[in-house]
Amino acid sequence: MVRQYPFGFVLAVADGIGSDKNSEYASMSAVSAVHDVFSTITVDEIEHVSEKMSARFTELMSEAPMKEAGTTCIFCAHTETLGLVLGQIGDGICCGRIEDQPFILKEKDSEFSNIVEPLSVAHMPCEWTVVQYRGVSKVKLMLATDGIADDIIPGKEIAFSDYLLSAIEALPDDEKENKLREIIDKWETPNSNDDKTIALYSYE
Amino acid sequence: MEMMGDFIYTEAKPLPVILLLDTSGSMSRDDNIGTMNRAVREMLMDFKSAANSEASISVAIVVFGHKTGIYMPLTDIKDIDVESISMTADGMTPLGLALDITKKMIEDKTQIPSRAYRPTVVLVSDGEPNDEWQGPLDRFMNEGRSSKCYRMAMGIGAGSQGRSYDILRSFISNGEYVFSASDANGISKFFQYVSMSTTGRATSANPNLIPKAASVLKLESGGAGTVSSGESQSDDDIPGDLFAF
Numbered sequence: 001m002v003r004q005y006p007f008g009f010v011l012a013v014a015d016g017i018g019s020d021k022n023s024e025y026a027s028m029s030a031v032s033a034v035h036d037v038f039s040t041i042t043v044d045e046i047e048h049v050s051e052k053m054s055a056r057f058t059e060l061m062s063e064a065p066m067k068e069a070g071t072t073c074i075f076c077a078h079t080e081t082l083g084l085v086l087g088q089i090g091d092g093i094c095c096g097r098i099e100d101q102p103f104i105l106k107e108k109d110s111e112f113s114n115i116v117e118p119l120s121v122a123h124m125p126c127e128w129t130v131v132q133y134r135g136v137s138k139v140k141l142m143l144a145t146d147g148i149a150d151d152i153i154p155g156k157e158i159a160f161s162d163y164l165l166s167a168i169e170a171l172p173d174d175e176k177e178n179k180l181r182e183i184i185d186k187w188e189t190p191n192s193n194d195d196k197t198i199a200l201y202s203y204e
Numbered sequence: 205m206e207m208m209g210d211f212i213y214t215e216a217k218p219l220p221v222i223l224l225l226d227t228s229g230s231m232s233r234d235d236n237i238g239t240m241n242r243a244v245r246e247m248l249m250d251f252k253s254a255a256n257s258e259a260s261i262s263v264a265i266v267v268f269g270h271k272t273g274i275y276m277p278l279t280d281i282k283d284i285d286v287e288s289i290s291m292t293a294d295g296m297t298p299l300g301l302a303l304d305i306t307k308k309m310i311e312d313k314t315q316i317p318s319r320a321y322r323p324t325v326v327l328v329s330d331g332e333p334n335d336e337w338q339g340p341l342d343r344f345m346n347e348g349r350s351s352k353c354y355r356m357a358m359g360i361g362a363g364s365q366g367r368s369y370d371i372l373r374s375f376i377s378n379g380e381y382v383f384s385a386s387d388a389n390g391i392s393k394f395f396q397y398v399s400m401s402t403t404g405r406a407t408s409a410n411p412n413l414i415p416k417a418a419s420v421l422k423l424e425s426g427g428a429g430t431v432s433s434g435e436s437q438s439d440d441d442i443p444g445d446l447f448a449f
Contacts, residue, residue, distance in 0.1 A: 160211035
């Protein structure tokens, strides 16, 4: 989910663990939790953003048919008061350039494909990776779930992010989303059937 | 001009299968080594037939006997010359050394990248090891990436009894049987089981989901084989019923 608010931008991508409707509910709850928290969080509370997101996720999952369902989640929030806040739990990737410097939020640490520590009520407390940058003037980021991240050749993450962003930015606004969908629909890794979700953020 | 193929893999995620095979001198008894060679070749042919699957099967063979080491490095199934598989039996049973060699392979992300599905490791032995095996087994089971592999095991003849059974029982993953074969037919059936389990994973929407041994063997519908409690010398309560073909 990508939204522009009066206070700035919030982007979140998530991938439910497993393939049933409970995992879909978990991924939607994770994305909603990110947006809900950043809609209200203050500068003084930012160091507790992980706990707040986990708590909000737990509240949303209280109505889920299966509370054990888990999900990964990657987010980017860019606001005037907070600066740039990036976070991740589970696999997937957040990478690109901040002030033209290459950036990867979290190196791939999963032992094998789809073996992750998810965001899940059953696994609380959950460990997020969160970083915050103040006063950034140039950001170009790609957020993607593991259906995309797993297929990127190690060492090519930043280059791929650069490639995608420059390809999409060059297009008129009404063609950007369709082009991104086309790239995903024509994904070149054979038999790569994991769900693919991607969000791009460019600020200058 | 840059293309997507410059940045992303153009081959499917690998599903590694590592065979850890006893080639000690006793495997020449009743030509068990010949039977094992034929069974491995048939299994590899089955893997080749699982084309267009979710995962791309790759296979490595580590042998332990007079020559202990990598008989075949991790190789994509499409590149394996099946007819060249012809192991010979000679020497002692250095299982510990073989476990260390296998673990080193598994921990190497240039050989098994983190995009790979959980590897399956298959141990076959016809007797007790006679090197320092406890430390290597403990490291294999409890440390690093090898501890997350899916593990199966078969004992041939005496290799599925007493202390040998205890070692195999320690090795296997939860929910697996310790398989026992007393003749060529049993050895062949075990490798057919490995083949069914692996191709089932490779063609599944989630290759990390391990099919239950009982469902692969179709035990509920009267599949052939006998399940019993193994003859353990240990008082430890470790799961792993004995399945005799």
